[in-house]
Amino acid sequence: MTTALPSSPQGHGHAHGEAEHENHSLTGFIIFLCSESVIFLAFFSGFALLKTSAINWLPAGVEGLEWRMPLLNTVVLVSSSGTIWLAEILKARGSLWGFRVLWLLTMALGAYFLYGQAVEWSGLSFGFTSGVFGGTFYLLTGFHGLHVATGVLLMTLMLIKSFIPGNYDRGEQGVQATSLFWHFVDVIWIILFVLIYVWQRH
Amino acid sequence: MTSATFPASEPQPSWTRYFSFNTDAKVIGIQYIVVSFFFFLIGGLLAMIIRGELITPEADLVDRTVYNGIYTMHGTIMLFLFIFPVLNGLNNLLIPTMIGAPDMAFPRLNAVAFWLVPIFGGLLIASFFVPGGPAYSGWWSYPPVSIQNPLGHLVSGQGLWLTAVALSGVSSIMGAVNFVTTIIRMRAPGMGLFRMPVFCWTALAAQSLQLIGLPALTGGAVMLLFDLVAGTSFYRPEGGGDPVLYQHFFWFYSHPAVYVIILPVFGVFSELFPVYSRKPLFGYVYVALASFIIVGLGLVVWVHHMFPSGVAQWMRNLFMVTTMLIAVPTGVKVFAWLGTLWRGKLRLTTPMLFCLGGLFNFVFAGITGIMLATVPVDIHVSNTYFVVGHFHYVIYGAAVMGVFAAIYHWFPKFIGRMPYEGLGKLHFLLTFVGANLNFLPMHPLGLMGMPRRVSSYDPEFAFWNVMASLGAFLLGVSIIPFLLNMVSSWVRGPKATHNPWNAIGLEWLLPSPPPEDNFGEHVPTVISRPYGYGTGEPLVENQEAIERALTLQEARA
Incomplete structure (x- = not known):
């Protein structure tokens, strides 16, 4: 299946179907992210609705959420958005090793975030089935954590790919897509942090 | 590009490609359509059982619990396993060829999205055989009914239903990402957005709705699944949850889902009326843009399904107005089609007949839709057969007839053979008469107060129910000439030229x-x-x- 659409910007360079499709992956990924954001939007609005209409929001014996450790986690995740941005800049300047170092740093910050989340979960006195408070807390943080884990996995794949010779010859959209995903996960966390930890009064 | 050269009639590839993980959009399109009609027959059989039960006032054909499972599965199969897959089949066949692309943007993702359909279809059908039977809470699956698990088995009909719907969502999102990317990125040179066929406009609009709406349903369904199997209380009032929240999630997607279904059919009408009237489409730009106005408005009407659910009065009024506003862009389209037909050289071929019949039914459904949008009328007829009648006019009367029109119109292009006109016209006649005989009596029944989802009823409702059941059996019969036509013309129909309709x-x-x-x-x-x-x-x-x-x-x- 050899195809070259004159309409696509890089269509003249190479004539193989697979490479042609590669050009659209970033577009497709952005469309997917827009769609994915609606799930979070649904969870957030559900959380707000349940919280504002609940009679007893906190389960018996729960005073509220500790916010210092999550704040540290927030700082870690936000700064990892900065490191991944720097990694992309370094890659664009041709410094492959600089890219790898900052990329690895981003991965480490992501992993630390997951560790912090796990520590927080293990110290809590309520569970997933402790009323709607426990349910929404674990649903939101768990679903976001799943995205952080996915992001770290994607970064691992991209790091491995960076060692394949000639891998970037036809342009590389995987790094861009992963970085975009990471910023997305970061923004979602900031909204989540405000909703769950800052907005505690009922 | 001075003279187009095509590879001289290459040998037909083996038919076994339809049973393989093929990445060609044209093969996937036909796979979608054939599989969807397989499930259409199952869903249709369930409809026959429902109408067989309702032909007499007593509950005498099936057990009441079984009846609950049957109407739940009828709705679920027809929507998630027939109408969405059949439209995705049309998208696969038409989008790449209409915009001059070699294939979809992501061919492998496309194939994965398709193969999920038989998988979740199998899961859903399997729920007939688990202890306790299939899901029985209606296709809406409202809590608290849907979070009951009286038998306590881990694998319940409701659990399988939720898993199947979630997988259907994953498959549809994959499809939507693919269709939107293809339309945005792979059009032929010179084909600006306003030179795009209206079918592609409507597909773009419908798939955008999928991308915005489906994640909300998926999120809501995940929470329902946790309530069912993990004991959370998102929708359980005793744990602080709210069952109405599920209704918001469900209808935020499932109302736009109706536009996901009807928009591509508007596209089919807009393609076919010009061909068989020999006139340009009246008001092309307005028809194209109206699709996106429907998308915008369609996202803010969902509460009209919840007027009796205890929502605030200001919300009822607001959503009544937005719902009625939808009639404006839809009216623009109907006006444009009539303007296209006006003084045209009409050719009453099978596809044209299906379009005209579909348009007729759609206008009728639109009128009852406006009635239902009005809060007092809606509260009066809520959960009665009036709603069922309205819905079936839209889905069967308009959308399915539009799908049949599309199949007859593009069959020669993608199969290479002509379908038989005589059988096609017989199919149209049986469908049009059957659909109206089946669904029209539901309106008086609803106004008289017959509730939906019951297997026995007061004898005063008997007359209209007998009529509706006769119509349903006629619809059942109407599938025979269709299947006969498809199979025989595929095998030995006359060879089609490249442009048999002069389109x-x-x-x-x-x-x-x-x-x-x-x-x-x-x-x-x-x-x-x-x-x-x-x-x-x-x-x-x-x-x-x-x-x-x-x-x-x-x-x-």
């Missing part, structure tokens, strides 16, 4: 059936708007040469 569009500048990569490297440059019927304006550069080459190739074969 204008990139897909008609391809051989029938098109080669695997469509235009390959010879994508024509589009130089005018679509639907130039009677204007004599060519659609693409060197159109005459391309058509001459195609005719020559057909003469040689």
Whole structure:
């Protein structure tokens, strides 16, 4: 299946179907992210609705959420958005090793975030089935954590790919897509942090 | 690109490709359509059982609990396993060929999205055989009914239902990402957005709705699944949850889902009326843009399904107004189709008959839709057969008839053979009469107060129910000439030329059936708007040469 659409910007360079499709992956990924954001939007609005209409929001014996450790986690995740941005800049300047170092740093910050989340979960006195408070807390943080884990996995794949010779010859959209995903996960966390930890009064 | 050369009629690839993980959008399109009709027969059989039960006032055919499972599965199968897959089949066949792309943007993702359909279909059908039977809470699956698990088994009909719906969502999102990317990125040179066929406009609009709406349903369904199997209380009032929250999630997607279904059918109408009236589409730009106005408004009408659910009065009023506003862009489209038909040289072929019948039914459904949008009327007829009648007019009367029109119209292009006109017209007659006989009596029944989802009723409702059941059996019979036509014309129908209907569009500048990569490297440059019927304006550069080459190739074969 050899195809070259004159309409696509890089269509003249190479004539193989697979490479042609590669050009659209970033577009497709952005469309997917827009769609994915609606799930979070649904969870957030559900959380707000349940919280504002609940009679007893906190389960018996729960005073509220500790916010210092999550704040540290927030700082870690936000700064990892900065490191991944720097990694992309370094890659664009041709410094492959600089890219790898900052990329690895981003991965480490992501992993630390997951560790912090796990520590927080293990110290809590309520569970997933402790009323709607426990349910929404674990649903939101768990679903976001799943995205952080996915992001770290994607970064691992991209790091491995960076060692394949000639891998970037036809342009590389995987790094861009992963970085975009990471910023997305970061923004979602900031909204989540405000909703769950800052907005505690009922 | 001075003279189009097509690979001289390559040998037909083996039919076994339809049973393989093939990445060609044309193969996937046919796979979608055939699989969807398999499930259509199952869903149709369930409908026959429902109408068989309702032909007498007593509950005498099936057990009441079984009846609950049957109507739940009828709705679920028809929506998630028939109408969405069949439309995705049309998208797969038409989008790449209409915009001159060799394939979809992500062919492998496309194949994965398709193969999920038989998988979740199998899961859903399997729920008939688990202890406790299939899900029985209606296709809405409202809590608290849907979070009961009286038998306590881990695998319950409701759990399988939720898993299947979640997988259906994953498959549809994959499809939507693919269709939108393809339309945005892979159009032929010269094909600006306002030179795109209306079917592609409506597909783009419908798939955008999928991308915005489906994640909300998926999120809501995940929470329902946790309530069912993990003991959380998102929708359980005793744990602080709210069952109405599920209704918001469900209808935020499931109302736009109706537009996901009807928009591509509007696209089919807009494609076919010009062909069989020999006139350009009246008001092309407005028809194209109206699709996106429907998308915008369609996202803010969902509460009209919840007028009796205890929502605030200001919300009822607001959503009543937005719902009625939808009639404006839809009215623009109906007006444009009538303007296209006006003083045209009408050719009453099978596809045209299905379009006209579909348009008639759609206008009727639109009128009852406006009635239902009004808060007092809606509260009065809520959960009665009036709603069922309205819905079936939209889905069967308009959407399914539009799908049949599309199948008869594009069958020659993608199969390479002509369907039989006589059988097609018989199919149309049985469908049109059957649908109206089946669904019209539901309106008086609803106004008289007959609730939906009951297997026995007061004898005063008997007359209209007998009529409806006769109509349903007629619809059941109407499938026979259709299947007969499809199978026999596929096997031994007369060979189709590249453009048997004298239609204008990139897909008609391809051989029938098109080669695997469509235009390959010879994508024509589009130089005018679509639907130039009677204007004599060519659609693409060197159109005459391309058509001459195609005719020559057909003469040689």
